[in-house]
Amino acid sequence: MNSPVYEIYAIKYAHHMRRAGENFIGGPIGGDAHDGPMPLDYFVWLVRGPGRELLVDTGFSAAMAAKRGRDHIRCPTQGLKLLGTDPKAMQDVVITHLHYDHVGNFDLFPAATLHLQDLEMRYATGRYMCHECFRGAFEVEDVVGMVRRVYDGRVRFHAGDSELMPGVSLHLIGGHTMGLQVVRVATRRGAVVLASDASHFYANMEQVRPFPIVWSVADMVDGYGRLRALAQSPAHVIPGHDPLVMERYPAPSGELEGIAVRLD
Numbered sequence: 001m002n003s004p005v006y007e008i009y010a011i012k013y014a015h016h017m018r019r020a021g022e023n024f025i026g027g028p029i030g031g032d033a034h035d036g037p038m039p040l041d042y043f044v045w046l047v048r049g050p051g052r053e054l055l056v057d058t059g060f061s062a063a064m065a066a067k068r069g070r071d072h073i074r075c076p077t078q079g080l081k082l083l084g085t086d087p088k089a090m091q092d093v094v095i096t097h098l099h100y101d102h103v104g105n106f107d108l109f110p111a112a113t114l115h116l117q118d119l120e121m122r123y124a125t126g127r128y129m130c131h132e133c134f135r136g137a138f139e140v141e142d143v144v145g146m147v148r149r150v151y152d153g154r155v156r157f158h159a160g161d162s163e164l165m166p167g168v169s170l171h172l173i174g175g176h177t178m179g180l181q182v183v184r185v186a187t188r189r190g191a192v193v194l195a196s197d198a199s200h201f202y203a204n205m206e207q208v209r210p211f212p213i214v215w216s217v218a219d220m221v222d223g224y225g226r227l228r229a230l231a232q233s234p235a236h237v238i239p240g241h242d243p244l245v246m247e248r249y250p251a252p253s254g255e256l257e258g259i260a261v262r263l264d
């Protein structure tokens with residue numbers, strides 16, 4: 001029997017304008033003169049296989065966008081519905097890490113088992129959250145919500161690398177947060193790696209210039225090599241926040257232009 005291959009859709013749900021210097025430790029190369037605009041897009045990713053779907057991350061709500069000064073374009077569940085997926089029926093959701101922009105809406109997925117790394121829960125509930133520099137991108141209500149979800153029996157913990165289903169595997173990278181995981185997916189064009197915030201932009205991994213929100217710079221830099229090793233080619237690594245993703249990949253249909261692209 002052939003192993004299954006999957007379709008992957010990146011669904012854009014928010015946007016944030018910022019300067020290049022905010023996206024690299026040490027700021028822009030060449031000083032302030034080159035500190036031009038370098039905005040972020042925000043995505044969730046739908047993986048669709050034979051008889052099975054999986055969501056990677058859940059995004060944030062309009063209320064959270066207002067609180068944090070981001071431009072909310074649409075609820076990620078709206079993007080899913082446009083792709084013919086019912087969020088309420090979604091069985092499996094991978095949470096790459098617990099930052100507010102990746103875990104905000106999980107109450108909209110009541111049937112789902114959430115897949116999380118042990119180390120991420122330890123990080124989000126432990127001693128490092130005493131410091132603003134580490135907790136800044138976490139929202140306490142999201143973390144508490146995740147704890148409640150554990151007590152509801154709706155979280156499956158993973159420790160390191162793990163096969164989620166045939167052709168879909170989770171890989172612990174760390175770096176950006178202690179328990180950041182990425183998702184490798186078998187597709188018709190080979191293994192695609194959804195890097196999430198293991199590399200926010202193509203430039204972070206390609207130029208080995210780490211993003212400034214970081215738990216371990218060493219693990220983040222090692223992670224860039226890990227992403228390349230996991231993927232069919234460097235072009236098979238999908239960064240977590242790069243607007244170039246919307247340019248490099250095609251919309252699945254005319255109506256989804258600017259809303260979603262197909263990565264497989």
Ligand SMILES: [Zn+2]
Nearest residue numbers: 099101197240
């Ligand atoms: Zn992020």
